[in-house]
Amino acid sequence: MKELEKKYNHKEVEKNKYDLWLEQKLFEAEFDSKKPAYSIVIPPPNVTGKLHLGHAWDGSLQDLLIRFKKLNGFDTVWIPGMDHAGIATQAKVEERLREQNISRYDLGREKFIEKVWEWKEEYALTIRSQWAKLGLSLDYSKEKFTYSEQLNKIVNYVFVNMYENNLIYKGKRIINWDPKQKTALSNIEVIYKETQGGMYHFKYMLENSKEEYLQVATTRPETMFGDVCVVVNPNDERYIKYIGKTVINPSNGAKIPVIADEYVEMDFGTGVMKCTPAHDINDFELGLKYNLEQINVMNDDATMNEKALEFNGLDRFEARKQLIEKLTQEKTFIKKEDVTHQVGYSERSNAIVEPFISDQWFVKMEPLAKQVLDLQSSDNAIKFYPNRFNDTLNKWMENSHDWTISRQLWWGHQIPAWYHNDTKEVYVGINPPKDEQNWTRDQDVLDTWFSSAFWPFATMDWNQDTESEMMKRYFPVSTMVTGYDIIFFWVARMVFQSLEFTESKPFNDVLIHGLIRDEQGRKMSKSLGNGVDPMEVIETYGADSLRYFLLTNSSPGQDLRYSEEKLTSTWNFINKVWNASRFVMLSIEKIPTTQEFDLALEKNEGNLNQIDLWILTKLSETQKQVKEAIDKYEFTVAGKVLYNFIWDDYCSWYIELSKAQIGENSLLNENQKEFSKLTLGYVLKNILIMLHPFMPFVTEEIYQSFALESSILKERWLEKEYKFETQSISHIFDIISTLREFRANQKIKNAISLNLYLNNSSSSVKNELEVEIEYIKLFVEKMVNCQLNNNIIQDKDYTSLAIKDYFLDIPNKDFFDKEKALLETKEKVSLLSKEIERSEKMLSNDNFIKRAALDKVEEEKKKYEDYKKQYEVLLEKIKQLDK
Structure with a gap:
């Protein structure tokens, strides 16, 4: 195994990992696989600039699902893409041109479109580099763009088809009008x-x-x-x-x-x-x-x-x-x-x-909305997480108005409609009219949401004549992840367009997340200047820290508050995993495969110690809980279960106990000792597999140090369940925790030795404790003696600590110095006597009573009464100590 660096450095750890995954084609779909298929299509970001924190959250949610499913034996595909974002992108390019004192009219439509394509290529590179920084497992061989030639063919076909079926019409209606962009x-x-x-x-x-x-x-x-x-x-x-x-x-x-x-x-x-x-x-x-x-x-x-x-x-x-x-x-x-x-x-x-009343193209919503409502009332309904957003979708569909789809822009899918120069007849078709010179094409383009409504099936290479291989295997999309702010604008439109053209729902599940707000709960905006650049967060804390924070701090449908404190805490958690991994690697010779481990388990069954069986049982419980939570899209629950298992069970308890098991004074025989080493590494490997969807970079780095597969993504989520009777282990934890708390409360230094007597109230507890008492002796520092019966205690002066249904008895002489306590108490009595004497003189002084402020006099009287009470208590304590 390769030794890990002494200090966790997220910049070094996250460097070059993404290139490794791409080189091994780990993100690409496996068409010929017999594995079950799982698909996601990315909500395409606008090619208007850099990704923001909301994109990072959205992408992290999807990446977790893809990596989780891949580790669970699915053939996964996550299709990337970008949106041409008609008005937004045109506005950005026009703004850049204005800085050069150029307008789009100076260039003309064709030259202006060339400028927009230049912009698109520039920002597409930026977005891809940000996806890489976040570690998004996208299949780039299937990347799509909403203004590509392929999408344009689909757009034209859909428009013409809907027009011929009276679902699209042109007419004068009230629309939202931007008088600046016109x-x-x-x-x-x-x-x-x-x-x-x-x-x-x-x-x-x-x-x-x-x-x-x-x-x-x-x-x-x-x-x-x-x-x-x-x-x-x-x-x-x-x-x-x-x-x-x-x-x-x-x-x-x-x-x-x-x-x-x-x-x-x-x-x-x-x-x-x-x-x-x-x-x-x-x-x-x-x-x-x-x-x-x-x-x-x-x-x-x-x-x-x-x-x-x-x-x-x-x-x-x-x-x-x-x-x-x-x-x-x-x-x-x-x-x-x-x-x-x-x-x-x-x-x-x-x-x-x-x-503004305007002559525009519209989609007739009533029949399309009915299709959505019928679907959602059927047994084949799309499932929303959380379910309340299904009601949101239905309400919007019940109250939908005809949709304005024409835009007075140059950047976008030009409407496939022509007007006869003389008769003003309207022609709508995929191809121009035969005598095209006598016709003028509609100058408007289509709303960006019109083309993005086909996204789930357009990304699957859909065409109207034959079913593509992608459609056969990966459609409907397994899970759509998006924010609640675009359920109507995008989700609803994807549903009715898919029903209309594929006769199928576009996705099985819709996972809804909220908005990211600043630490004060405000929406992030340019005007407030409270936005957070995810790339700056990655520079400071690493992508793993950012991802884990985003994934485990909000329930589905809820907003998330940005928190520097939680990011720091997450970095510390990753550092804990790093240091634990270093200890394991320095303590063992190899990490076993699942097959090797199961053979070792079978060979040693019946001759294993309770500590190893306990951590294996906890591992299975954790894996089951994490899997169930992720399957329900409850990532915060999954993260909490994982965190508690790693920090408390594995690091705080098992690693510490393993030092007693595999160290020089080990109680185990050689076979048991060897199996404990295998268990230590085996559990760590499975921790990394569970953690990988949350924090892919650091888990890959640690895993590659094991010299197993070329990537952790080639591993499998543990399917075998380990279930052993390990109730007695809880006694070890209870006793150790109680003793540590007692030392802390009594301020007893670890250098002071204690005799412990376990006074049990039932034979079953006694039997369980007899199994584990040697571990307790090894694990508890400075413990001279540990016995199961308090009859040995001759001196009745002892402290008894309750632990469930038995007691931990400790002779007071072990930790309590009576002579020292008596001396300290007498010194306190002497000091109090002086304070009482001073207070009595002050309160008997008429000048003080007459001249001092009333509250000052009352304060002194209260002090005097408190001193007297303390004095009486200390005198009683001296009597007890003198016995």
């Missing part, structure tokens, strides 16, 4: 922030009346130019008389009707609502219901258009300001209330998102 946004690209704003109240005068009006409140006065009616609840007695009448829109003087609909809440605001179908999603739905006009009052850069009259060309917020000034003069502005409300901001440009 594109539609998906819901996930809108970040809602609490924002200070105003609730503005206006008079909508009744036609032909100078006095009567309806009071309408809005947070967006600039949209008033698009008002087409005012709405009240039909049951609101205040306004029933106005239903069917006409009011004057104060912004432009237009005459608009008062209509009734139960959508309006009577107890919210004034109970009167303005309806602007082109600028509010709920108003839009009302507009469809009552066939109302859709008046768009803004340009695509959020400046006002000609519908805003004299405010044409003004920015929306400047128009708001000037409109209020105008209506104040006209006495139709009533008041402004300061409010704090949730306002949507574009994730990429930080512009306030405008609800």
